[in-house]
Amino acid sequence: GAVVSQHPSRVICKSGTSVKIECRSLDFQATTMFWYRQFPKQSLMLMATSNEGSKATYEQGVEKDKFLINHASLTLSTLTVTSAHPEDSSFYICSALRGFEAGYTFGSGTRLTVV
C-alpha cells in the first residue's frame, strides 16, 4: 500500500532554534500534502495544505512565518518550526492522498519537544 515516511520520529530542541520535519511519499507522487498538529489527548488539527510548486495554504490562526512549509517536489514536503518555543511542543503529522479510493495516507508522526 501507499507509504508516507516522516522523519524524524522524535526531536528535542532548545528554545529559539529551528527544526525541520520531512514528509516523503515513497511509492507515489503527491501534489498535495497536509500538515497536522496534535496536542495530548486532543484530536488532529490541520495546520496547512502543502502544494507542490506553490505556496502553502495555512489554516486560520497558524502563523505562516513560524511554520515554514516547502513542497519542492512531488514526493517531499518539509515543515520547519522556526524560533521554537516550549508551547510548540506537540505531535506533528503529515498526510497525502494517493488516490481517492485509497484514502489519505499518514506519516508516523514527529514528537517535538522544545526545552
Next chain:
Amino acid sequence: DAKTTQPPSMDCAEGRAANLPCNHSTISGNEYVYWYRQIHSQGPQYIIHGLKNNETNEMASLIITEDRKSSTLILPHATLRDTAVYYCIVQSNFGNEKLTFGTGTRLTIIP
C-alpha cells in the same frame, strides 16, 4: 464538510464484534463516509470508506443507513491491537480536500 457525532468512548471484549456508531445527519449527496483510526503515538490509519452501499474489507465492515444520516463501523473480532481512537469523517470526492478530524471514539478492547 458535514460534521459528525461519535460517542467519546466505548469498551468491547476481546473476540467480540465492536460496533462504532457515527451520526452525520447533514451529509450531502456527494460526500463519502471515511473511517480512520489512530493508535497511541502513531499517525492515523485508513480503515474503510463508503458512499451509500455497505462495504467490507479485510479490516472492517461499514454499514450506512439508507438515508445516509448515520453509519456503523464493525470490527468483527476485536483484538487488543484494535484499541485506538476511531474517527468518522465525511468528505466529498473532489480530490485533495483537507480532512477535518472530530474528537473520535476511544475504543478500548478488554481482555
